[in-house]
Amino acid sequence: MKVILIEKAQWEAGVEKARDSYRLFGPVSQGPFHQFRPLAAGQLPDLDYSNTRMSAKELVYPQSEKMFDYTLDKSQPDHHLLKEPQKDYSPRAVLGIRPCDADAFGLVQRNFDTPDYKDPYWIRAREAITLVGYACSAPCSTCFCTSAGSGPFSESGLDVLLVADGDNFLARVITERGEKFMAAAGWDAAAGDDADARIEALRAEAESRIASHIETDNLRSQDTLSLHGAAFWEEVSFACINCGTCTYLCPTCWCFDIQDENRGKQGMRIRNWDSCMFPLFTLHGSGHNPRGKKVQRVRQRFMHKLKYYVDKYEDGIQCVGCGRCVQHCPVNIDIRRVCELMNSYGPSQDACAVAS
Amino acid sequence: MLEYTDKIREIAARLLKEGTVEMVIGFRKGTVPMMNEPCFVTDAGDVDRLIWDGNCGVNLANYLMDRKEKIGIVAKGCDARNIVTHIVENKIDRDQLFIIGVPCTGMIDRRKVAAAVDGEILEVSEDGHNVSVRGQGFEKVLNRQEVLQQNCSLCIHRNPVISDELVAEEVPEQQGVDRYADVRRIEAMDPEEKWNFFDDLLSECIRCYACRNACPLCYCPTCFVDESRPQWVGKSQDPIDVRTFHFLRAYHCAGRCTDCGACERACPVGINMRVFTKKLEKDCLEKFGWEAGLTTDARPPLDTFRPDDPDDFIK
Numbered sequence: 280m281k282v283i284l285i286e287k288a289q290w291e292a293g294v295e296k297a298r299d300s301y302r303l304f305g306p307v308s309q310g311p312f313h314q315f316r317p318l319a320a321g322q323l324p325d326l327d328y329s330n331t332r333m334s335a336k337e338l339v340y341p342q343s344e345k346m347f348d349y350t351l352d353k354s355q356p357d358h359h360l361l362k363e364p365q366k367d368y369s370p371r372a373v374l375g376i377r378p379c380d381a382d383a384f385g386l387v388q389r390n391f392d393t394p395d396y397k398d399p400y401w402i403r404a405r406e407a408i409t410l411v412g413y414a415c416s417a418p419c420s421t422c423f424c425t426s427a428g429s430g431p432f433s434e435s436g437l438d439v440l441l442v443a444d445g446d447n448f449l450a451r452v453i454t455e456r457g458e459k460f461m462a463a464a465g466w467d468a469a470a471g472d473d474a475d476a477r478i479e480a481l482r483a484e485a486e487s488r489i490a491s492h493i494e495t496d497n498l499r500s501q502d503t504l505s506l507h508g509a510a511f512w513e514e515v516s517f518a519c520i521n522c523g524t525c526t527y528l529c530p531t532c533w534c535f536d537i538q539d540e541n542r543g544k545q546g547m548r549i550r551n552w553d554s555c556m557f558p559l560f561t562l563h564g565s566g567h568n569p570r571g572k573k574v575q576r577v578r579q580r581f582m583h584k585l586k587y588y589v590d591k592y593e594d595g596i597q598c599v600g601c602g603r604c605v606q607h608c609p610v611n612i613d614i615r616r617v618c619e620l621m622n623s624y625g626p627s628q629d630a631c632a633v634a635s
Numbered sequence: 636m637l638e639y640t641d642k643i644r645e646i647a648a649r650l651l652k653e654g655t656v657e658m659v660i661g662f663r664k665g666t667v668p669m670m671n672e673p674c675f676v677t678d679a680g681d682v683d684r685l686i687w688d689g690n691c692g693v694n695l696a697n698y699l700m701d702r703k704e705k706i707g708i709v710a711k712g713c714d715a716r717n718i719v720t721h722i723v724e725n726k727i728d729r730d731q732l733f734i735i736g737v738p739c740t741g742m743i744d745r746r747k748v749a750a751a752v753d754g755e756i757l758e759v760s761e762d763g764h765n766v767s768v769r770g771q772g773f774e775k776v777l778n779r780q781e782v783l784q785q786n787c788s789l790c791i792h793r794n795p796v797i798s799d800e801l802v803a804e805e806v807p808e809q810q811g812v813d814r815y816a817d818v819r820r821i822e823a824m825d826p827e828e829k830w831n832f833f834d835d836l837l838s839e840c841i842r843c844y845a846c847r848n849a850c851p852l853c854y855c856p857t858c859f860v861d862e863s864r865p866q867w868v869g870k871s872q873d874p875i876d877v878r879t880f881h882f883l884r885a886y887h888c889a890g891r892c893t894d895c896g897a898c899e900r901a902c903p904v905g906i907n908m909r910v911f912t913k914k915l916e917k918d919c920l921e922k923f924g925w926e927a928g929l930t931t932d933a934r935p936p937l938d939t940f941r942p943d944d945p946d947d948f949i950k
Contacts, residue, residue: 309839311746311905329755332904333841342841343871417771419755421667518673520697523843524903538870551870554843559861609845609901610693611665611672 282474285448285466293464300463301372324375334530335380339404342552352544372409379599381410381436382429383530390533409460412437423491427600432482493618498589511620516577518610523554525604531597555579581617639687642802650707651679656733659707661685668759669745692742694897696851699727711739713895715795716928717851736798738806741787748782786896789814815917839904840877846898852891885911890919890935893928
């Protein structure tokens with residue numbers, strides 16, 4: 280793959296040039312944390328950040344998204360018909376997305392883009408977006424990406440990977456979309472022959488700084504029902520307050536709810552992120568709730584990410600190790616600890632617990 | 636406050652061994668700096684799991700709801716006031732509880748500590764006066780008083796108002812505290828300024844409901860935002876719905892809120908929604924001479940009726 284050299288001094292001019300062809304998004308400081316925001320003319324992404332508070336998933340899959348407009352006014356010929364609203368799917372580029380967040384798009388795609396079901400909103404938005412990643416040279420202590428199938432220099436999902444190297448960025452161009460973006464920004468200076476080796480060295484250094492790891496090797500072979508019935512769920516779920524922090528901050532959580540909202544005779548159909556932590560998520564029309572208890576909801580979240588997903592797609596866990604839920608859970612429920620309990624679980628442990 | 640840990644373990648072990656309680660609710664050490672996790676212990680052999688330090692800000696009264704066991708609960712000043720509120724509101728029976736009272740000197744605000752250093756914090760320790768922070772390539776000592784949660788620095792009820800055994804001598808209560816400077820600042824704004832202030836305050840809200848769910852007062856079987864027949868509030872990120880949630884929740888807490896700070900502490904995007912509940916707390920104090928959770932002998936002003944009520948409209 281081609282590696283382009285961008286002098287940091289040329290960064291601003293290139294970003295401005297790319298703006299002619301793309302709407303630009305990037306991390307922006309919001310005071311105590313960073314969030315992805317549209318970049319106004321002249322505004323650069325703030326690359327001095329570890330990770331954004333909200334993940335990048337909202338750039339393709341907004342928390343609230345209008346699906347249809349309709350009118351209930353019977354004097355209108357098109358009353359009670361759903362009409363697709365105009366949306367802007369012109370090319371967009373995200374500058375400075377972390378590799379874990381980009382990786383997550385691949386996991387989420389399994390839900391929105393399947394042979395049987397194609398989610399037009401997600402797919403169109405995903406196709407419109409070019410991801411220019413920024414390799415992590417200083418991962419957080421809560422990052423466990425390398426054992427979650429990702430990594431600080433992971434290229435999966437990215438179109439370009441920027442690697443900071445002194446006064447330069449080394450830009451590895453990964454896809455055709457990436458090539459188009461680099462051309463639009465006017466960055467075309469080939470890096471030297473040693474660029475790949477240099478990136479590999481920096482990658483090894485960054486990976487060695489990842490201090491947090493999880494074991495996932497037994498998850499696939501664990502018996503689903505025994506894991507489901509494990510005694511540790513009561514203890515794991517005790518502290519949980521069933522808020523949506525973990526699911527909403529997670530780059531790989533994809534669940535949504537569809538609502539119709541009317542104002543007078545005009546209405547719209549919206550889809551909003553939903554969370555398996557909320558009792559309403561599974562409440563039946565009859566009033567029955569199959570996951571009416573906290574312990575059931577907490578178990579569902581971890582079983583989905585670390586067991587059902589693993590079994591269904593046979594390609595690792597539904598987590599990229601970004602560490603957001605670890606850092607921001609208000610009561611310190613730590614997926615790394617839960618993963619360890621699940622991975623090392625043997626039904627004999629419960630038998631021992633009873634015997635003692 | 637660190638020496639409380641030994642005493643908490645000693646009391647918990649005794650209560651469990653003697654069968655006074657079936658479980659003890661307290662904190663265990665967290666997996667990231669400045670975060671402890673609420674936990675329960677049912678076996679006297681496991682009490683070493685329990686700890687106490689300045690990172691026990693989660694309000695444990697929240698964990699009593701709908702439990703049937705005899706419970707030992709570790710309670711700092713605000714937790715104890717919320718336990719009183721639970722007792723008054725018939726959410727828990729006083730006889731079900733053994734309250735292990737913790738005279739509190741305030742909880743550390745992890746956001747203030749994070750803002751005071753440059754770089755990721757890897758380790759935090761504290762003594763009575765200082766908080767020592769260590770990260771990659773830096774070490775810094777901060778004045779503990781200056782990095783307390785705002786509600787703690789304004790707290791005038793640090794000692795539990797109700798308890799069965801204290802883990803230590805009571806601490807002196809803070810004197811001459813001006814609890815409502817921030818509320819007065821908002822009260823003084825004209826309507827437009829106020830509106831903009833609220834809009835700005837709530838702009839990052841993601842409706843995760845961490846504030847509501849961390850709050851011991853928010854125990855409705857179905858919250859008004861979750862009602863679907865009828866549905867009172869829209870579910871999207873529409874600012875009207877976001878505001879409705881926050882404003883209405885605050886009103887539901889009027890005369891009940893102890894300003895424990897659990898809501899603000901839980902918020903993943905750093906919203907200080909306490910300004911709403913504090914305004915109502917101030918009103919309750921000024922209009923009814925009422926502070927929540929100080930006695931089991933009186934009901935909160937907004938859920939009582941007195942024949943001598945001075946207002947005509949209610950008669």
